[in-house]
Amino acid sequence: MGPVSHWMIKRFIKYYGVDMNIAQSTNVRDYASFNQFFTRALKSKARLLDEAELISPVDAEISQIGQIDNGSLLQAKGRSYHLNTLLGGNAKMVNLFKQALFCTLYLSPKDYHRIHMPMTGLLTDMLYVPGRLFSVNQRTARVIPNLFARNERVICLFETEFGPMALILVGAIFVGSIETVWAGTVTPNRLSQIEHWHYSEKTVLQRGAEMGRFNMGSTVIVLLDANRLKWLPELAASNKVLMGQGLAQQYSSPELAK
Incomplete structure (x- = not known):
């Protein structure tokens, strides 16, 4: 260089x-x-891990946070998109998360661009969905319909003590590739078709461990079981969070989740 x-x-x-x-x-x-x-x-x-059950996987700005409503996620004010499209039509994953919690985390160019585990998880599946590479900043999210369901993405599914968890790594303009620690470079896919990997071996990634990285910046969407966890009440769209900062905690009683 x-x-x-x-x-x-x-x-x-x-x-x-x-x-x-x-x-x-x-x-x-x-x-x-x-x-x-x-x-x-x-x-x-540089980054300490909070005591909350689920921590932020990245340094980012919260683009949107909430619960999936009838299979739809909020993209921006007045704009929603469908879980089925986001997950590449994978019926198993759609069924797991149709009433789940979601948090969309936008990484700006200045942010730290490695992605870490929000909690300990057993890797079960990875899905590559080809797509566009639109910018994913807040301005673009307000004007491009179905932005996160149109861009190239890698979906990683884990089993955790709090139910299923998905980390969706969304590509964007200038993103050369997306990497995971177990598969190396996943994108781009020259065949431009959905690819699915199911993992039968016991690959467990510990809370806070690096699980991937963006070769240039983008967005991570976290999906969680809404019956076991809840977002911390102080979190809202436009909040800045750091990797390791608490995002969600468990319900003190299963009855409170109903």
Whole structure:
């Protein structure tokens, strides 16, 4: 990587206000490529894990948060989209989450772009759904119908002590690929067709462990069992959250979930 590329990284840091003090490598000359800088690791104590049952998988802004209503998720004020389309028509997953909780997390260019486990989970399935690469910022979400169900995405399904959990990694403009720690680079798919992997081996990822990364920025959508967990009441759209920050807690009594 030459002086021009390092100059570009410095310009990017200044333009977006990237906090390099928390990066494992603070010197831009330590990065062999722009993507290596973009997916930079943080210092070991830069992000602490909250005691809540479910933590944020990323540094992000909450785009929308709530519960799926009759198979629809809120995209932006006045705009909803369908769970069935988001999940690539996979009937098993749709059935698991048709009345689930959802949280849409937008990663801006300056954010940390590695994705971590919100809670310990057993990996059961991964689905790749080809699509577009529209920008996923708030402005675009307000004007493009079915945005997250149209963009390229990787859906990861886990079994947890609080029921099923899905992490949906949504591609966007300039996203070169999406990676997971167990499969490596998942996108792009040259065949432009849905691919499904079912995992029979016991692949357990611990709470807070890295599970993937975006090679450039995008969005993560978290789906949860609404009968076991509830969003923390102080959370709302436009809130900024950090990886490891509490997002959801369990009901104190199963009766309260009804």
